[in-house]
Amino acid sequence: MTATRRERLADDALLLHLGAETPPIDDATNARVHRLAARIRAAAPAWLRDLVPAYASLAVFFDPDAIDASDVERWLDAQLADGDSATVATGSRCIEIPVVYGGDFGEDLDSAAQELGITADALTARHAAGIYTVAMIGFAPGFPYLSGLDPALALPRLATPRTRVPAGSVAIGGAQTGLYPRESPGGWRLIGRTPLRLFDPTRASPSLLAPGDRVRFVSIDADAFARMDAET
Secondary structure, three states: OOOOEEEEEEOOEEEEEOOOOOOOOOHHHHHHHHHHHHHHHHHOOOOEEEEEEOOOEEEEEEOOOOOOHHHHHHHHHHHHHHOOOOOOOOOOOEEEEEEEEOHHHOOOHHHHHHHHOOOHHHHHHHHHHOOEEEEEEOOOOOOEEEEOOOHHHOEOOOOOOEEEEOOOEEEEEEOEEEEOOOOEEEOOEEEEEOOOOOEOOOOOOOEOOOOOOEEEEEEOOHHHHHHHHHHO
16 A cells, blocks of 8 residues: 655644545545554554544644654554555444435435436435445535445536535535535535434534445435434
8 A cells, every 4th residue: 555645734744645636536545545544543653643534545643742743654654565464444334324305305306316317216216225435524524425326326516506405414416425414505416314413512423424434325204304303
């Protein structure tokens, strides 16, 4: 495993680039990012403060009072040199996300299906049939970018983003699907909504999903949504 480029983000952070940062999205490169992150977490060096995986890069935050950046670079080079020679468990989970598709919960479902040349039911079924991977968390706290979308469901973003997207919205943007953790502006196509709280700063782990997790969407009805929403 090699880094195509390495840069210093700050006095306490380094960024390792493992592949191209531009589309098309490379799932194999993203898997390498998560394997490297797992190796570093397993080693648990005392100076490590945080790891932030992205699609093709890994940010490594360290304690500058405990170690010099050059020593961190040498240590990371050794991890990269080992490549995939040792198997390290990524600790990934498979999490089910209940979703009401369409109607007031996913106002773009019908138009998206029409654009794709399929029925709304077919779009729902194909979206829910996938097993997705949290490639990275970004854009907003707790927003998961999910790889694994059926290429036939890829849709361009809206020409004019909405000023308000409801919290929990499930959406398609390009070749990705994702979930809006809180109300915010956004330009992805809204196809459904989950009652789960994707980000809660009062929880021990504020983000429900973490990079490397696997995700399954499970279709539910509005009554089930109301019950679950009241319980969360």
